[in-house]
Amino acid sequence: MLRLFRSRELNKKINDGCKRPYDLGKRSETMDRNRAALLNAAREELEANGLANFTVEALARKAGLSRQTAHNLFGTKGGILEALFDDLAKKGGLTRMPEIMQESSAKRMLAEFVRVFTDFWASDRVLIRRIHGIAVIDPELGASVQARNERRKRAARRVVERLGTGNDAEKTRLAATLYAMTSFEFFDALFNEDIQKEAAWKQLWQVVQRALALDPGDDVGG
Amino acid sequence: MLRLFRSRELNKKINDGCKRPYDLGKRSETMDRNRAALLNAAREELEANGLANFTVEALARKAGLSRQTAHNLFGTKGGILEALFDDLAKKGGLTRMPEIMQESSAKRMLAEFVRVFTDFWASDRVLIRRIHGIAVIDPELGASVQARNERRKRAARRVVERLGTGNDAEKTRLAATLYAMTSFEFFDALFNEDIQKEAAWKQLWQVVQRALALDPGDDVGG
DNA sequence: CAAACGAATGGCAGACTGTAAATGAGTGCG
DNA sequence: CGCACTCATTTACAGTCTGCCATTCGTTTG
Numbered sequence: 001m002l003r004l005f006r007s008r009e010l011n012k013k014i015n016d017g018c019k020r021p022y023d024l025g026k027r028s029e030t031m032d033r034n035r036a037a038l039l040n041a042a043r044e045e046l047e048a049n050g051l052a053n054f055t056v057e058a059l060a061r062k063a064g065l066s067r068q069t070a071h072n073l074f075g076t077k078g079g080i081l082e083a084l085f086d087d088l089a090k091k092g093g094l095t096r097m098p099e100i101m102q103e104s105s106a107k108r109m110l111a112e113f114v115r116v117f118t119d120f121w122a123s124d125r126v127l128i129r130r131i132h133g134i135a136v137i138d139p140e141l142g143a144s145v146q147a148r149n150e151r152r153k154r155a156a157r158r159v160v161e162r163l164g165t166g167n168d169a170e171k172t173r174l175a176a177t178l179y180a181m182t183s184f185e186f187f188d189a190l191f192n193e194d195i196q197k198e199a200a201w202k203q204l205w206q207v208v209q210r211a212l213a214l215d216p217g218d219d220v221g222g
Numbered sequence: 223m224l225r226l227f228r229s230r231e232l233n234k235k236i237n238d239g240c241k242r243p244y245d246l247g248k249r250s251e252t253m254d255r256n257r258a259a260l261l262n263a264a265r266e267e268l269e270a271n272g273l274a275n276f277t278v279e280a281l282a283r284k285a286g287l288s289r290q291t292a293h294n295l296f297g298t299k300g301g302i303l304e305a306l307f308d309d310l311a312k313k314g315g316l317t318r319m320p321e322i323m324q325e326s327s328a329k330r331m332l333a334e335f336v337r338v339f340t341d342f343w344a345s346d347r348v349l350i351r352r353i354h355g356i357a358v359i360d361p362e363l364g365a366s367v368q369a370r371n372e373r374r375k376r377a378a379r380r381v382v383e384r385l386g387t388g389n390d391a392e393k394t395r396l397a398a399t400l401y402a403m404t405s406f407e408f409f410d411a412l413f414n415e416d417i418q419k420e421a422a423w424k425q426l427w428q429v430v431q432r433a434l435a436l437d438p439g440d441d442v443g444g
Numbered sequence: 445c446a447a448a449c450g451a452a453t454g455g456c457a458g459a460c461t462g463t464a465a466a467t468g469a470g471t472g473c474g
Numbered sequence: 475c476g477c478a479c480t481c482a483t484t485t486a487c488a489g490t491c492t493g494c495c496a497t498t499c500g501t502t503t504g
Binding site for chain 3: 476481487494498
């Protein structure tokens with residue numbers, strides 16, 4: 001698992017520089033379509049059955065491609081999963097994060113921080129749950145998830161520092177608490193048939209305020 | 223994966239009742255040793271490298287056994303993992319739970335509830351993290367973990383009902399919150415190089431009190 | 445048109461699983 | 475003691491899956 005492919009890539013390098021130029025043009029469009037189709041099949045399969053029958057063959061068949069084409073597009077099975085992770089991160093849209101970290105009001109920053117992750121985690125709970133599970137089991141494969149967690153951890157620390165309550169040790173505790181409360185797993189545990197997305201967010205936001213000992217009366221909207 | 227073995231078991235059934243009795247005696251001791259050795263190897267391998275190189279062959283070699291013996295003892299690879307899960311649950315010792323649920327003081331019950339899971343989650347963080355990851359990825363394999371989560375969820379509900387605050391909808395929210403806060407993942411996210419077990423428990427206990435809107439001044443020991 | 449390239453097909457070695465049969469070795473019963 | 479019973483080991487085999495390669499086919503580019 002997780003070795004990169006070479007044959008095609010190597011051939012390209014070898015042939016490089018001695019042939020006439022060739023622009024992929026239309027070809028790359030169908031490649032993108034195939035890529036998307038396979039990724040979609042991977043997402044559905046992962047959501048439906050986890051990794052139990054998650055084989056390259058099955059995904060390719062589902063996407064109407066051959067197994068070899070899947071290998072050409074993604075290299076290895078691990079490559080498919082990594083592409084899926086990246087795809088999720090892109091679509092999940094944590095693009096608002098830089099903007100949020102610029103927020104002038106500390107409490108509004110906190111509220112937006114909680115909100116953006118609520119939106120992300122709720123966007124595809126089952127898929128994210130599976131991906132986080134894989135990240136925990138296969139550290140190599142889960143490196144990008146770990147990295148995103150680290151970024152969230154640092155962001156939580158900065159939010160707490162902007163709130164400016166307590167000494168350094170207390171800030172460490174509050175940052176860890178905020179980090180834990182904005183984790184996917186906490187949101188996922190909060191979510192159930194009685195508590196759907198907005199109710200979960202409401203409860204989460206209340207709990208965060210209480211945990212950080214903020215005045216809950218000061219409404220920041222949302 | 224996860225099919226039960228038959229050859230040996232079937233033969234036993236077939237031979238049942240027509241042979242003279244045979245007490246395993248000393249043999250069972252070495253079987254137990256082999257069992258323990260393989261489980262130990264499985265634990266170490268799972269902690270060290272996740273499922274990356276988690277093969278029956280490697281585990282058997284590590285335990286000084288043959289692959290076939292591993293199959294005789296546990297049936298399938300899934301059987302090894304399930305045995306590992308059960309072993310963890312046994313050693314983790316949630317045996318105090320029934321006693322805790324009998325506690326007369328509601329707040330003491332809550333404190334003990336938080337404490338017992340802190341102890342459990344801290345007992346072997348890496349292993350539990352991996353096991354919960356597997357449970358999320360392979361629903362069939364993770365059935366026992368799911369079942370334990372369900373029990374914790376019901377227990378959380380009962381604790382909240384004993385506290386007796388709020389109407390039914392609020393109890394539902396508080397129970398979900400307590401469930402989420404006593405999850406392994408929440409504890410694991412709280413835990414870091416600066417916040418070790420006791421500090422994590424202290425923070426967790428404070429946050430639970432605030433989340434459930436209890437009077438933190440009323441000390442219950444611990 | 446010819447060169448270039450992706451897609452599909454079939455094939456291959458290697459790894460792993462689950463199973464089976466045969467053999468060896470330890471243990472209890474008569 | 476010797477036989478019956480059982481477990482462990484060895485060897486073997488079929489089945490699945492991965493990663494890779496060579497080849498062919500069809501389409502696109504220049």
